[in-house]
Amino acid sequence: MSKELPHIVPSPHTETQEMFAVHQTSVEFYHEVQTRSELKRYCDWYYTTAAQNRRDLEKMRGELNIMQWFRRR
Template identity: 35%
Template sequence: MSDSFSYLIPIPPVAINAYFEVYPVTYAFYEEAKLRQDHAECCQWYAQVADQHRQELAQMQGEWNPLQWFYRGRRA
């Protein structure tokens, strides 16, 4: 076959099949990497919020509670 018609020759199916075999594995790898990164960011955010809440709780425990006067006699 001459070189002028080389663009009409179809790509061998072996190369296409290899691509379709590798694509799901590559896609799954990137999805897993993204999932782990999102999970790490969520854990970091949660740790920051929990630390902030602990500080607020410690501050609130030291403050005077005006509602305590109303509930003094109702405790079991």
């Protein structure tokens, strides 16, 4: 029975393996670039929003607080 089945020997596909390795590396690289770009965009938005909130808080601290008039007895 062993003579009925041919021997299957995988042929070395070094070019194909190298091509897939290069492709996988470039996919990982572009994913890293995209992730870092998104993080930078988020950090820029966060710092801009925080600065605006600090300016608004200082502006509100300088305004007249009407609610204090109603709380006084």
